[in-house]
Structure formats: C-alpha cells, structure tokens
Amino acid sequence: MQEINEDLINKKVEAEIEEEIYDEEVEKDNEFIEIEWNNRNIIWQPKDITIREFLSMKQDWDLVLQPEYQRNFVMNQKQSSRLIESVLMNVPLPVIYLNEEKDWKYSVIDWQQRLTSFLTFIEERIFWTNKPFKLIWLNILKELNWKTFSQLEKEDQNKIKTTTLHTIIIKKESNEDIKFEIFERLNTWSIKLNEDEIRNTVYRWKYMDLLSELEDNEIFHKLVRKDNYKNRMIYRWMILRFFALYEKSYLNYKPSIKQFSNKHLREFRNLSDEKVKEYKEVFKNTTELVFSVFWENAFRRYIPWDNENINWYWALTRINMAIYDIQMCCFAKYTKNQIIQKADIIREEFIKLMCNDQKFIDCILNQTSNKEQLQTRFKIWFEKLEEIIWVPKEENRIFPYNVKKSLFELDNTCKICGQQIISIDDAEVDHILPFSKWWKTQINNAQLTHRYCNRQKNNN
Numbered sequence: 001m002q003e004i005n006e007d008l009i010n011k012k013v014e015a016e017i018e019e020e021i022y023d024e025e026v027e028k029d030n031e032f033i034e035i036e037w038n039n040r041n042i043i044w045q046p047k048d049i050t051i052r053e054f055l056s057m058k059q060d061w062d063l064v065l066q067p068e069y070q071r072n073f074v075m076n077q078k079q080s081s082r083l084i085e086s087v088l089m090n091v092p093l094p095v096i097y098l099n100e101e102k103d104w105k106y107s108v109i110d111w112q113q114r115l116t117s118f119l120t121f122i123e124e125r126i127f128w129t130n131k132p133f134k135l136i137w138l139n140i141l142k143e144l145n146w147k148t149f150s151q152l153e154k155e156d157q158n159k160i161k162t163t164t165l166h167t168i169i170i171k172k173e174s175n176e177d178i179k180f181e182i183f184e185r186l187n188t189w190s191i192k193l194n195e196d197e198i199r200n201t202v203y204r205w206k207y208m209d210l211l212s213e214l215e216d217n218e219i220f221h222k223l224v225r226k227d228n229y230k231n232r233m234i235y236r237w238m239i240l241r242f243f244a245l246y247e248k249s250y251l252n253y254k255p256s257i258k259q260f261s262n263k264h265l266r267e268f269r270n271l272s273d274e275k276v277k278e279y280k281e282v283f284k285n286t287t288e289l290v291f292s293v294f295w296e297n298a299f300r301r302y303i304p305w306d307n308e309n310i311n312w313y314w315a316l317t318r319i320n321m322a323i324y325d326i327q328m329c330c331f332a333k334y335t336k337n338q339i340i341q342k343a344d345i346i347r348e349e350f351i352k353l354m355c356n357d358q359k360f361i362d363c364i365l366n367q368t369s370n371k372e373q374l375q376t377r378f379k380i381w382f383e384k385l386e387e388i389i390w391v392p393k394e395e396n397r398i399f400p401y402n403v404k405k406s407l408f409e410l411d412n413t414c415k416i417c418g419q420q421i422i423s424i425d426d427a428e429v430d431h432i433l434p435f436s437k438w439w440k441t442q443i444n445n446a447q448l449t450h451r452y453c454n455r456q457k458n459n460n
Contacts (some may be wrong), residue, residue: 012403013417043171049096051118052161064107077126080117081135084113087118087163088156100172109170122160124148170217176266186410192302205269210276211236219287223298224319240265241321242286242328244277248328250378257369282332289331293343294350299324302354302366302425312355312426312451321365325374344401345388351425352382354452360401399429399446407448428454 059061075083087093097110108115120126126133134146149157214220215235229235241257244264254260268275290298301315301323327350331339339346353360363377364383404427412421430449 001114029194043174045169045171047169048164049167050166051122051165052117052159054165055119055122055161062105064101064105072103075113075117076135077133079134080114080121081138083114083117084121084135084160085138085141087160088144090361093163093165096167098167098169100169103171104172106169111165115165118160124150176262203263206271206276207265207269208236210271211239211277214239214280214283217283217287219284219291222296223287223291225296226319229319237261238321238324239283240330241325242283245325245329246282246332250325250375253371253374255369255371257374259312262281285336286328286332289336289339290327292340293331293347294327297425298327302351309376311422313423314425320364322368322374322377326378329378330381330385334385336391342388345398346385347401348428349384350381353384353453354454403446404429404448407446412448414450414453415447416449419450421448421450426451430454 008049054063093114094111096108096115098106100106108112118395121133121135124133125131132148132305134148135144136146138145144152144156152160215230215233220235220239221230224230224233224238229238244261245253247264247268248260271279296316297314299319299321301318301320302312304312304316354364357380360377360380363373363380367373404424406426407429408421408427412424412427413419414421414427415430427448428451429446432445432447
C-alpha cells in the first residue's frame with residue numbers, strides 16, 4: 001500500500017477551501033424560486049432624500065439601523081472619512097435601496113455602511129466605539145484632517161447635510177420572495193451583503209431575535225468552527241434551516257431550501273413564549289447530542305484521498321449542509337438516553353454510509369436542494385437510526401468504539417491486507433467468526449481491518 005503523502009493531503013485541504021467557496025455560490029444560483037406568474041412583480045418608488053432627512057428619520061426611529069448592525073459594521077474610520085471627503089468634493093454617489101416595512105418604517109438594504117458613516121459623523125461618534133469621529137487620512141482636503149463635524153466650516157456642514165441621495169424604495173406590497181431575490185441580486189452585483197445578512201435586514205421579528213441569541217451557543221460554535229460564518233450571519237441561516245425542517249418535516253419539503261426556510265420564518269415570525277422555549281430546548285439538546293456522537297467531525301464528509309478508495313480522511317475544513325440537515329434533524333426526534341447509549345454504533349454506521357452507500361453519497365453531493373434527493377437522504381438515515389435505536393444491545397453486530405481503540409493502539413495492522421491503518425476512523429472491527437453464524441460481538445472474536453478490505457471481503 002502506498003504511504004500517505006502529507007503534502008498531498010494539504011493540497012486536498014486547500015482545494016476543499018476553494019471548492020467550498022465555489023459550491024456555496026453555485027448552490028444558491030441553482031435554486032429555483034417558485035412563484036405564481038401573476039405575482040412576480042417588484043413594486044418600487046424613486047425618491048431623493050437628503051442626508052439631513054435621513055438623520056431626522058433615524059432620530060424619529062423611522063429609519064432602522066439595528067443594534068446588530070453595530071457588530072457587522074465593517075467600514076473603518078479611514079474609509080468613512082474618505083467617503084465624507086467625496087461628498088465635499090461633489091463626487092457622484094450611487095443609488096440607495098430602502099425596504100418599506102409593514103409598520104411604514106424603512107430599512108437600508110444597500111448603502112447601510114456608507115449611510116451609517118454619514119450619520120455617525122454628524123453625530124460625532126464612531127459607530128462601533130462611541131469615540132469622537134474625526135476625519136483622518138484625507139488625501140485632497142488635507143486641511144480637514146482631525147476635525148469633527150462641529151469643527152468644520154458652516155458651509156461644509158451644510159454641504160454634507162443637504163447632499164441628496166438618490167433612493168429607490170421597495171414597497172411593502174411587493175411579494176416577499178421576489179423582494180428577497182431582488183435584494184440578493186442587488187448585493188451580489190456589488191458584492192456586499194450575503195443572503196443571510198439580507199434576511200436579517202428584511203425580516204425583523206421575534207424569530208430573528210431568537211436566531212441572534214442561538215448563534216452564540218458555545219456547543220454549536222464548537223461543531224461548526226467557522227468565525228467567518230458567524231460574523232456573516234450564516235450561523236443564523238443554519239439554525240433557521242434546522243428549525244424549518246424540524247417544524248415542517250422533510251416529508252413536506254418543497255424547493256428551494258431558501259424559499260422553504262424563509263416561508264417558515266414568515267409563518268412563525270412572532271413566536272409565542274412557549275415556542276421560543278421549545279426551540280431553545282430542542283436546539284440545545286440536539287447540538288449536545290451531535291457533539292457527543294460526532295465530535296469535531298460533525299457535519300463533515302469522510303472522503304477517499306486516492307482514486308482506489310483505500311485510505312480515507314475527514315474533510316474538516318468544509319461543512320456539508322446535507323449532512324448537517326440529517327444529523328441535526330434526526331437527532332432532534334430522540335432523547336439523550338436513546339442516542340448516548342448507542343453513540344459508538346451510530347457514528348460507525350454513519351461513516352459506513354458515507355463510504356459504502358452510493359445512493360446516500362449521491363444525495364449528500366449532487367443537487368442537494370432537490371426534493372427527491374433531500375427526502376431520500378433523510379429516509380436512509382432515519383431508517384438506519386431507527387434500526388440502531390430499537391435493536392437490543394446484545395444483538396448489535398457493531399463493536400463498541402473502546403474495542404476498536406484498544407485493537408488500534410495494540411496493533412494498527414489490517415488483518416486482511418497486512419498493511420498499516422493510518423487513521424482509526426479508517427478501521428473497522430471485523431468478526432473473526434461471522435456474526436451471521438451466531439458468533440458473538442466480543443473482543444475475543446474481533447480483528448482490525450481497513451474499511452476497504454473488509455468491504456472487499458464481504459463482497460467476495
């Protein structure tokens with residue numbers, strides 16, 4: 001057997017990172033929105049609004065700049081200062097997009113960063129620190145460096161306040177699925193907000209407060225381990241996706257996953273206290289179960305590192321959302337006692353599916369938002385999990401993890417091919433005398449093999 005080359009593994013990990021970025025874009029682009037033909041219009045209104053008027057709207061609470069924006073405000077003082085310099089130099093500014101809310105307030109869809117810069121400069125405080133906002137690093141109007149708004153000449157103050165920003169208002173009568181799609185396109189073209197940040201902007205309900213709270217769950221962060229996902233609100237999308245499938249069931253799923261989740265969000269927008277309590281509890285219990293069974297490998301694929309499928313490794317850099325769905329939603333249906341006492345077997349059987357079941361592999365890789373693919377992978381894992389849970393302990397044919405660990409630490413040689421087994425997860429414990437012939441699952445009837453070798457043996 002060829003020895004695993006560490007450089008090759010590192011190259012594969014780098015390729016996964018690039019592939020992850022690419023796949024996220026492709027998956028979203030390929031999701032189709034199903035809307036009746038007579039309800040596909042976006043209703044909008046053009047309007048010119050001065051910065052002074054925007055400030056007044058903010059102070060009257062008619063312009064929504066959420067507290068959560070503070071955490072996601074990314075323009076630094078230098079960038080904000082040069083934007084203000086551009087206004088003073090009469091540089092043309094792009095169009096602002098506002099969303100008209102149901103209560104007649106307005107939220108900023110595009111231009112939130114820059115508009116926040118204008119308003120906080122006039123209010124003389126840096127948005128994320130509350131320190132005095134002074135202009136810095138101006139290249140042309142250098143004489144204005146280190147000045148606050150009140151220290152500017154009156155003429156310059158009026159220039160900023162009276163600057164007109166051409167605005168497009170997306171009216172509240174617009175179809176919400178179309179509205180979401182338009183906002184996503186606007187921001188895709190300019191590469192600003194992602195889908196999850198748009199969702200946070202469009203939908204401001206009690207449900208969003210719950211998602212904001214749950215994204216800080218410590219166990220969930222240990223499972224996902226992606227700071228950029230959390231900073232860009234993708235954690236919220238993942239949690240919403242879980243709740244939508246948990247509430248509606250995979251049997252009632254209708255593509256796209258984005259539309260399915262947003263529909264659930266709108267339907268449950270004003271969660272009752274009882275529902276909030278239920279969701280918090282099921283999320284907490286489910287994440288703890290996933291962590292107990294899969295540890296750092298949760299939501300990841302186990303994949304071959306070579307074309308012969310002999311050696312495998314965990315794709316730790318990449319989240320597979322199809323696996324995320326079934327690991328979270330299926331565990332949500334069981335108690336801790338049911339899952340924990342069968343944790344080793346559950347983990348082993350899930351790895352086997354990723355290695356051996358081509359139908360399951362296809363369902364977690366190809367057209368994952370397709371209704372048939374989603375329902376198939378749920379059905380496969382639900383049935384397997386049910387089989388594991390309800391089989392009496394003494395009838396289990398899977399050796400517990402502590403047996404595999406003991407054998408691996410004692411001698412990690414495959415007893416079929418005679419070669420070294422690199423990773424413990426690449427090993428299976430095989431019955432020396434077959435279980436089918438009523439020989440028991442005991443350590444004195446156990447031998448360590450490659451998964452591949454054991455599968456070839458069974459095939460023969």
